């Protein structure tokens with residue numbers, strides 16, 4: 274039951290000028306008092322404009338670290354990130370990030386609506402346009418009934434939906450999401466997965482979606498990038514050849530879905546056992 | 561109805577205390593402890609006249625100017641020092657040193673430098689009040705949540721917007737705790753600066769009454785100080801509840817969980 278894809282040990286790259294987002298040989302070492310921690314060893318892959326890719330990997334494999342490098346919050350120790358051909362040195366204007374720690378990413382002194390509105394206001398957008406975008410975003414995540422609440426009056430899942438609404442209202446070209454649904458109940462999670470795909474199609478945004486959840490990665494992505502355990506390289510870059518119209522019941526019932534899920538699962542198990550793709554082992558030992 | 565009830569509760573203890581005081585001074589004629597009636601009489605006579613203009617208001621004025629200046633300078637400097645790491649490392653030992661100096665000892669020095677003037681008294685108040693505000697602001701700015709800071713950063717919220725929407729509110733609870741301390745230190749320094757070197761003001765008047773054995777008047781002056789303190793505390797609490805409503809709500813939710 275092997276899927277008909279040949280495993281690639283580095284991520285897929287595109288010819289110059291075709292990639293929206295390029296990650297090139299990114300390595301990140303944290304220098305701490307307790308010594309150096311190599312969170313990410315060597316990652317290379319490209320996303321083309323309008324692509325939806327999922328990034329899966331064991332806990333501690335440096336997914337958050339990679340996202341911070343891509344969003345310009347951290348400078349990679351080696352390698353570089355290019356957005357639309359330009360090197361990322363600080364948070365780019367047209368990128369939005371939804372963080373893993375939903376409870377710490379909203380301003381607790383602002384109401385829900387103000388939280389969603391703030392980035393737009395800060396960008397100098399007029400009131401009417403702002404109101405429209407905020408209303409739409411809140412409605413899209415199903416939170417149009419609590420605009421005057423404070424974030425801490427909401428459940429964890431609702432808080433994360435506010436964070437998603439904020440990102441959506443911002444109309445980014447690239448959307449990075451770091452395990453956004455970890456705190457959300459199964460039903461809401463399914464709804465939000467479909468929401469992400471709807472928003473992605475509607476805005477034509479390039480999405481990099483980090484998740485723990487194998488099913489979720491296969492269901493959501495056009496592509497799943499599997500990370501090895503630390504020191505982190507790309508275990509496999511897998512094309513998801515499921516039909517474009519996805520549906521919680523039918524897509525998940527497809528035989529191909531099950532195959533792909535098995536495959537990703539196996540790769541992650543192998544990653545956890547320390548198996549490393551041949552090319553990466555060479556690259557690692559050469560450095 | 562609820563407000564009335566709260567009011568009644570708040571007033572009950574003062575009334576009881578006055579009653580006890582009244583009862584215990586009933587038969588005695590201790591020169592140093594006046595009866596409530598004498599004190600009330602002295603209070604009205606002493607403070608509802610030109611003294612309001614000549615002593616009370618100038619004292620309160622100096623106190624307000626000193627406290628407001630200390631808060632403004634303390635927050636501004638604290639935002640700066642707290643945001644810039646090398647500045648923090650650079651200034652920290654010096655700030656600790658200055659904070660450790662008891663402000664009243666500055667009075668003789670400042671008297672020599674500035675003369676016995678209003679501005680000298682204001683400077684005394686500022687130099688004592690600024691430390692809790694400054695140090696708390698630095699601490700509050702340092703303690704900003706990293707995820708929140710990253711969020712603001714990725715949405716391009718920088719410069720003044722960052723101060724306005726992230727740094728100030730986030731440090732708010734700490735800053736307000738500093739302001740609370742600042743107010744009580746301010747009141748103390750207002751009185752002391754006037755006791756040392758003055759020809760008017762509340763502190764001066766109280767010492768004057770004491771020296772001339774006008775005991776009920778002296779006590780009444782102390783009551784005035786107490787009332788000013790209570791008024792400041794009420795204004796502070798009212799403001800704090802307004803500014804930090806989110807914080808108290810958040811704490812309540814956290815405590816309930």
Ligand SMILES: Nc1ncnc2c1ncn2[C@@H]1O[C@H](COP(=O)(O)OP(=O)(O)OP(=O)(O)O)[C@@H](O)[C@H]1O
Nearest residue numbers: 303305310311312331332333334335336337338339
């Ligand atoms: N600020 C930091 N300083 C030092 N080490 C860090 C820091 N942040 C992360 N690390 C280390 O880097 C490694 C990767 O962490 P990271 O948070 O990127 O993993 P992750 O894949 O996001 O994990 P999870 O799935 O649990 O969120 C871990 O070993 C972690 O301890």
Ligand SMILES: [Mg+2]
Nearest residue numbers: 336337373451
């Ligand atoms: Mg993470």
